Amino acid sequence: MPGKSLLCIILAFATLIPAAVGAPSKSAPVRIVKPLAPTVAQEEAGVHIREFLLDRHYRKVSPNDSLSVEIFNRYIDILDGRRSYFIAGEVDSLRQLYGNRLDDEFLAGKADAGFAIYNFFVRRAGEKVLFMKNTANTVKFNFTVPDTLDLDRKTDPWPGDRKQLTDLWTKELKYQWLDLKSSGKRERSIRAELVKNLTGRHNLLNRQKPEDAFHAYMTAVTTSFDPHTSYFSHDEFENFQIGLSRSLEGIGARLQSENDYIVVNEVIPGGPAFKSRILKKGDKIIGVGQGKTSEIIDITGWRINDAVGLIRGKKGSIVRLKVLPSSQAGRGAAKIIQLVRDKINLEEEAASKEVIRINGRKIGIIAIPSFYLDFTAQKNKEGNFNSTSRDVLRILGELNAEGVDGIVLDLRDNGGGSLEEAVNVTGLFIPQGPVVQISSSSGRTVVLGDKDVRVLYGGPLAVLVNRYSASASEIVAAAIQDYGRGVIIGERTFGKGTVQSLVNLPDPSVSTSGSSGLGEIKLTMAKFYRISGGSTQHKGVEPDIFMPSMIDTATIGEDTYTSSLPWTTISPSMYQITGEITPETVEFLRQKERDRSSGNLQYQDYLRDLATLDRIRKKKGIVLQDAAFKSEAEEIKKIEKKWGTDREAPKSSLNDVLLTESASVVVDLEERAR
Incomplete structure (x- = not known):
C-alpha cells in the first residue's frame, strides 16, 4: 500500500x-x-x-x-x-x-x-x-x-x-x-x-x-540478502576507505556497530592492535580514554563515526580502550587495553619465518598474517613492490638453504586479502594446476590457477589454521588439502566464501566523477569454490588434525550469521592429486598426534583449561552475586593470563604449544615419507 x-x-x-x-x-x-x-x-x-x-x-x-x-x-x-x-x-x-x-x-x-x-x-x-x-x-x-x-x-x-x-x-x-x-x-x-x-x-x-x-x-x-552486503553513507565510506588504504594513524582495527556496541571487525596486520596481540575480532569496545590517565568515556550506543573519531588519533599518542573480550562470551570484568597509535607498518604485515627443532629435525615456520599486494607499484612495474608470494618465495629459498626437514605454513588469524596472492602462494607448493573456482551471480564460472610448473618446495608440509582464518586463507588451505599436498591442522576455518564489490550510488545532483554523495553499497556478487567442487562458504575448511584454539567458535564464523549464503557444490576442476596426503596418511598422523599429546602434560593442561573456559561460555546466565561474579571473572583471567592471551603475559605460551604440536606432526609426516 x-x-x-x-x-x-x-x-x-x-x-x-x-x-x-x-x-x-x-x-x-x-x-x-x-x-x-x-x-x-x-x-x-x-x-x-x-x-x-x-x-x-x-x-x-x-x-x-x-x-x-x-x-x-x-x-x-x-x-x-x-x-x-x-x-x-x-x-x-x-x-x-x-x-x-x-x-x-x-x-x-x-x-x-x-x-x-x-x-x-x-x-x-x-x-x-x-x-x-x-x-x-x-x-x-x-x-x-x-x-x-x-x-x-x-x-x-x-x-x-x-x-x-x-x-x-x-x-x-x-x-x-x-x-x-x-x-x-x-x-x-x-x-x-x-x-x-x-x-x-x-x-x-x-x-x-x-x-x-x-x-x-x-x-x-x-543483510537480509547476506551478512557481507552493506550500505555506507558518504561519511561512513570515507572511514571505510581510510581502513582499506591502511594509512590511518590509529590502532589498526576496522570497527562496526552491532546493537549498542562498537565491535572489532578486523585487526589489521602491521598495526598497533595486531602487534599487541590483545585486541581480537569480535571484541566489544565500550569505552575510550585519551592518554594514560584521562577518564574513560563510555561509548555504548554511539554512532560508529563518532566512536572512530574518538579512537583515531596522532601517531605516538596513547589511547585506552575498555573492552569486553569475545573469548569471554560477555563474561568476566571488562579489560582496559592501552595502545600507542601508529601507522600501519608493512614490515609487521609481511610474511616471516622461524626455525624450531623437534627430535633433531629442523622445521621451518612461515607466518602469513594477510595476503598483501601493492597494486599501485605492481601496475607501475616497480621492481621491488610488496607481495606475499614474493616474500614467501624468498623465505622458502632461505629455509631450503638451511636444510629444513619440513614446513608449517601458519595462516592463523589471517582474514584474507589479495586473491591473486593466495593463488600465487599456493603455486609455490604445487605443480601447475587450478587453485580456486569463482562463480558469479550470472552463473559463469572462472578458474584461477598456477601456471608455473615449478614447485619451489616439495617437502613435508602442514597448514595451521584457526577460526579467524578466512577468505583467501581458506582458498590456500582448501587447495593444499584437495591436492593432498599437505596436512591441515587446527580448527574449522571461518567459512567466508563470498566475493564483494564496492558500487558507487550515482548522485545526479553531483557532477564530480566517482563521487559517493549518496554513499556506496558493498555487494556480494560471486562465490568461491574449491577445485574439488565444494564451496568454502559457510562450512569453511575442516582440518585433518584438530587442535583447538581459545577462540569462542560459537560466536565467530560464517555459520553464526543467520543470512549467510549456504554451502553448495559445482563441478570439480581438472587437477591431479599429488598423493602425498592420503586418508591412510591422515589417520596415521592423527594416531601419532593422539599418542604424543596424551603424554604432553602442558598440552593436556591447556585442554583442561579450555574445557573450563568453554563450560563458562556455555552458561546462559551469569549470577549477580559478589562471590560468584568475582570467582568466575578470576577463573577466566587466570586461564587467559596462563596461556598468553592476557596483556600481562610476557610470552604467548599457547602459541608455543600449538606450534610445537604442529611441527611434531610435520616430523611424523617426514618420517612416514622416508
Whole structure:
C-alpha cells in the first residue's frame, strides 16, 4: 500500500502505538521535537540500493511477503537483539502493521516504515536509560541474594509486560555495577560513573539524526540478502576507505556497530592492535580514554563515526580502550587495553619465518598474517613492490638453504586479502594446476590457477589454521588439502566464501566523477569454490588434525550469521592429486598426534583449561552475586593470563604449544615419507 495512505498510517502509528500497548501516559523521556523522516537523498539512495540488490546480488531474492518478514525480523533484532527495549505486545503490534508491507516500500525505494519503527525505538530506549539512571541514583543493591541475568537473549521471548521489562533493566544495571566493582571501584564512584554514562546515552538519543534511522534500516535490508552486503553513507565510506588504504594513524582495527556496541571487525596486520596481540575480532569496545590517565568515556550506543573519531588519533599518542573480550562470551570484568597509535607498518604485515627443532629435525615456520599486494607499484612495474608470494618465495629459498626437514605454513588469524596472492602462494607448493573456482551471480564460472610448473618446495608440509582464518586463507588451505599436498591442522576455518564489490550510488545532483554523495553499497556478487567442487562458504575448511584454539567458535564464523549464503557444490576442476596426503596418511598422523599429546602434560593442561573456559561460555546466565561474579571473572583471567592471551603475559605460551604440536606432526609426516 504505497503512497500517502501508507505514510499517514506510519505517522499515526509512530504517535499512537505507545498508548495502544500500555506505555506510560507521562511525557516521552526523549524529546523528539519532530519525528525523524527520510531525506530526499536517502529516498534516492533507496531506489539505487533496491536496483543493485535485485539485479546484481549473488542471491536471487523475490521481493514478496517473505522478504518483508525477513527484513522486519532482522530490523527488530538490530534494534533490540537483546530483547530489552520492547515488550511482546509491542513487537506483535509492529509485526501486524509492517510484517507484510516492507517489500512494497522496498520496491518503491522508500523507508518510511523503517523510520516510524525507529522513532518508536528511540522513545523506548529513552525510557530505559532514564529508568536505569534513576535506579542508579537511588537504589542500594543487595548482591548477596540469588539473581541471574541471561547474557545471550537472542532466542529469549520479549518480556510479557512492563514489570518484566523493568526487572530486566534492573538486572542489567546490577551487572554493570558488578563489573565496575570488580575493578576495585567503591560505591560512590560506581554510582557517579553509571549516572554519567547513562546521562551521556540519553543525550545521544536526543541527538538522533535521519542517517541513524536510515543506516539501521538499510542494514536490515541489505543483510537480509547476506551478512557481507552493506550500505555506507558518504561519511561512513570515507572511514571505510581510510581502513582499506591502511594509512590511518590509529590502532589498526576496522570497527562496526552491532546493537549498542562498537565491535572489532578486523585487526589489521602491521598495526598497533595486531602487534599487541590483545585486541581480537569480535571484541566489544565500550569505552575510550585519551592518554594514560584521562577518564574513560563510555561509548555504548554511539554512532560508529563518532566512536572512530574518538579512537583515531596522532601517531605516538596513547589511547585506552575498555573492552569486553569475545573469548569471554560477555563474561568476566571488562579489560582496559592501552595502545600507542601508529601507522600501519608493512614490515609487521609481511610474511616471516622461524626455525624450531623437534627430535633433531629442523622445521621451518612461515607466518602469513594477510595476503598483501601493492597494486599501485605492481601496475607501475616497480621492481621491488610488496607481495606475499614474493616474500614467501624468498623465505622458502632461505629455509631450503638451511636444510629444513619440513614446513608449517601458519595462516592463523589471517582474514584474507589479495586473491591473486593466495593463488600465487599456493603455486609455490604445487605443480601447475587450478587453485580456486569463482562463480558469479550470472552463473559463469572462472578458474584461477598456477601456471608455473615449478614447485619451489616439495617437502613435508602442514597448514595451521584457526577460526579467524578466512577468505583467501581458506582458498590456500582448501587447495593444499584437495591436492593432498599437505596436512591441515587446527580448527574449522571461518567459512567466508563470498566475493564483494564496492558500487558507487550515482548522485545526479553531483557532477564530480566517482563521487559517493549518496554513499556506496558493498555487494556480494560471486562465490568461491574449491577445485574439488565444494564451496568454502559457510562450512569453511575442516582440518585433518584438530587442535583447538581459545577462540569462542560459537560466536565467530560464517555459520553464526543467520543470512549467510549456504554451502553448495559445482563441478570439480581438472587437477591431479599429488598423493602425498592420503586418508591412510591422515589417520596415521592423527594416531601419532593422539599418542604424543596424551603424554604432553602442558598440552593436556591447556585442554583442561579450555574445557573450563568453554563450560563458562556455555552458561546462559551469569549470577549477580559478589562471590560468584568475582570467582568466575578470576577463573577466566587466570586461564587467559596462563596461556598468553592476557596483556600481562610476557610470552604467548599457547602459541608455543600449538606450534610445537604442529611441527611434531610435520616430523611424523617426514618420517612416514622416508
